[in-house]
Amino acid sequence: MKIREINAMRGPNYWSVRRHKLIVMVLDLEEMEERPSNKIEGFKDRLEAMFPTMYEHRCSVGTAGGFFQRVEEGTWMGHVIEHIALEVQTLAGMDVGFGRTRGYGEKGVYNVVFAYMEESVGRYAAKVSVAICEALIAGEPYDMTDDIQRMRELREAERLGPSTGSIVEEAASRGIPWIRLNKYSLCQLGYGSNQKRIQATVTSETSSIGVELACDKEDTKYLLEQAEVQTPRGDIIRRESSVEEACNYVGFPLVVKPVDGNHGRGITVNIQNVEDALVAFRIAKESSKNGAVILEKYIIGEDYRLLVINNVLVAAAKRTPANVIGNGSSTIQELIDEVNRDPRRGYGHENVLTQITVNDLTMGLIKASGYTLESVLKKDERLILKDTANLSTGGTAEDVTDIVHPANVFMVERISKIIDLDICGIDVMTTDISKPLEETGGAVLEVNAGPGFRMHLAPTSGLPRNVAAHVIDKLFPHGVNGRIPIVAVTGTNGKTTTTRLIAHMAKMKGLKVGYTTSDGIYIQNRLLMKGDCTGPASAEFVLKDPTVNFAVLESARGGLLRAGLGFHNCDIGIVTNVAADHLGLKGIHTIEQLARVKGVIPETVSPDGYAILNADDDLVYEMRRTVNCNVALFSMDENNPRIKAMQKLGGLTAVYENGFITVCRGEWKMRIIKSVNVPLTYGGRATFMIQNVLPAVLTAYIQKFTIDEMKVALETFIPSPAQTPGRLNLFQFKDFQVLLDYAHNPAGMRALQKFIENIDASVKVGIIAGVGDRREEDTLEIGSIAAEMFDEIIIRQDKNLRGRSETELINMLDAGIKRRDPNKKTTIIPNEKEAATFAITNAKKDALIVICSDVIPDALELVQKLKEEEANRLYEFSTKDIPNQ
DSSP: OEEEEEEEEESSOSSOSSOOEEEEEEEEOGGGGGOOGGGSTTHHHHHHHHOGGGGGOOGGGTSTTHHHHHHHHOOOHHHHHHHHHHHHHHHTTOOOOOEEEEEOSSTTEEEEEEEOSSHHHHHHHHHHHHHHHHHHHHTOOOOOHHHHHHHHHHHHHHSOOHHHHHHHHHHHHTTOOEEEOSSSSEEEESOGGGOEEEETTEETTSOHHHHHHHHOHHHHHHHHHHTTOOOOOEEEEOSGGGHHHHHHHHOSSEEEEETTOOTTTTOEEEEOSHHHHHHHHHHHHHTOSSSOEEEEEOOOSEEEEEEEETTEEEEEEEEEOSEEEOOSSSBHHHHHHHHHTSTTEESTTSSSEEOOOOOHHHHHHHHHTTOOTTOBOOTTOEEEOOSSOOGGGTOEEEEOGGGOOHHHHHHHHHHHHHHTOSEEEEEEEESOTTSOHHHHTOEEEEEEESOOOHHHHSOSBSOOOOHHHHHHHHHSGGGOOOOOOEEEEEOSSSHHHHHHHHHHHHHHTTOOEEEEETTEEEETTEEEEESOOOSHHHHHHHHHOTTOSEEEEEOOHHHHHHTOOSSSOEEEEEEOOOOSOSTTBTTBOSHHHHHHHHTHHHHTEEEEEEEEEETTOHHHHGGGGGOSSEEEEEESOTTOHHHHHHHHTTOEEEEEETTEEEEEETTEEEEEEEGGGOGGGTTTTOHHHHHHHHHHHHHHHHTTOOHHHHHHHHHTOOOSTTTSTTSSEEEEOSSOEEEEEOOOSHHHHHHHHHHHTTSOOSOEEEEEEEOTTSOHHHHHHHHHHHHHHOSEEEEEEOSOOTTSOHHHHHHHHHHHHHHHOTTOEEEEOOSHHHHHHHHHHTOOTTOEEEEEOSSHHHHHHHHHHHHHHHHHHHOOOOGGGOTTO
16 A cells, blocks of 8 residues: 555645544555455454444444444445554554545545644654554554554643633633644734734734743842742852852742742752752752842742632642552652553643653652662551642642732732733742631742742642633733635636736725735735745735734645645635546546635635535535525626525525625615726626626625725726736737636636637737646637637646646647647647747737736746837937927
């Protein structure tokens, strides 16, 4: 078996609009296509022995054991590999359950689709599942231990931490979108100009001065002492020679820690003599960025963490370091193993608690207590194994929020304002948190910026606290969701022009627009990235930009199939049309399949948004059945029965009637403008451009643009290399015209044919090319249509042949031309620059030269250069031409 490719979906996609995290593996079964599971002796038994937990896989049978029943009856290896990929992830602590296997359109080749939690784990699981299946087929042993551990490590390296994850989950539950900005914990909540950012539990509204103060224990201690907050006596030193003097000043027992430390690094507690203090000083100095170390009085009591968000105490937990309690018979190692068997403990952050690891620090504490790992503790004797109470080192937490004394509540809320932190964790040592610190002799040990939430979200005992909700309440008050309007445009033809027109209308209204097209990404009028930018990464580029408050996103089939959409929901989803194009690629072989790909866009429209669908296109019109939002229709025929039915229901439509671009609410007409006055339509001659205008005006109406705003925008959108590059760019030379257009498929060529029929010319010359990733019948049809359209044809070739030879493509086009008109004058000039130059330099008077180009920037540059050269020859400037002289 051979893996052809592995793609990771990260948003709504062809396979599922609701399940955004899917691996799509294209798998060629090769000779295994002829050997289903029931034809491999002992396969089912070996599979059951290796994965007994797969009994829970119900599969299409719908009952426990259903998958094993399918294996016994006979199923193909792609299906088996799908289930193995799901199960190995579950065994690694990531319980995923969605999968499906479908034919790719070639014999023995399948799309194996399954869910993942972390992308790197999903990709690893895809490869491992094939290897495991091959071992099962061959009857060879396979040890999954290393693979399971590797997947756990990949998950821990890639996943968001529990604190960041909880904030993101809370945001998502409120409909607030989010984007991960780096491989660590920097995340964006909301889109465009409405975004906020978090990094762990530091927010874009957190005071940088507050963070700096909290990271400097010397300054923190000073400010708290000045504010009469109980803090332990201490001294800050930088040299080893100062240790003894500081010990005498502070007094034993004491704590040694770096001034600028965090997460418990470099801390040693309960030091009883100068020798141990020297060792602790060296450890702390290694973790100190500025070399400063603080020695503080060790306060007797228990460790409490009080979490303050937006200057309000929201949670408190009593923390206990990792420890074991003797039973009089088990060794310390056996006690640790017993604690780690607790199902609540896992690797890293996978469970509520973390397993206790034995490291040098642990060994040091055991040795300091006079024991080894083989020592047996007395019954009920407690042995501390870590010097901090962090959950990440195996500690435990008990929620005590409801018993914190009001005096202590007042104190910590006041501290958050003194240090100026919107989110802070305050560490307190006291014998009883239900009493004021002054009564117990307790003290505030430190203030932490970016405190961990894990102990509050899932305490070992006590009530879990949804502390992330308080963060979101602060960042997005009063139900604000951080979104900006998103208009997504898809279809086979016309989507780029429609996208540009909508962006222009929004800019004319004063909005800050970001939009993506097949020629680049634009923020306002600035082209920031060139090339085909119709995929998810380009969409995210716009949505991440903090200057944008309105997004128009062209969404093509390629990105949808490769990675899914770059956003989860849009406000308006437009489908211009569906025609045969790119068929035979990425497992999409029929126009119905292509329609399902395009249909992802309207299916992602928010319930209160609108899917704008072409009522003249049967496949597009059918998409209304699968959406969960409002539907608006557009048509070039005001008497279209589908339009009439929608109008009778009081729905929203746009039609071309009596020469007007018209929006209808129910049966009431609102005429926007005559098509002849819309430059984009070339005086109404370009009917396919009129069709592009209709969904644009519907979008504007839905977004509450006035009719005057729409009219002005339509009148000022001029078809040109700047506004609509490669879309009906007409250049007037002295004695002839050159038309440059992106028409690259049969439907696009037909639309272009209707337009040039209305242009008078002595001779019409077409420069056409074949595209290697189209079906042969599509290329033949382009040749046939060209033979109808043009008096003379020049066949050239694109730079990128996309899987076919130059000769193949030229022969296909020539055959298509000959099929329609065997006597059509045809010239072959493979190089596009040479072909266009030849046509223009040899143009007859009043000729029309049509260049159908797939690489627009190069073609535009060439035509503009030739036009400039002609102008320089014909219109030489002299001082006699100066006006008013």
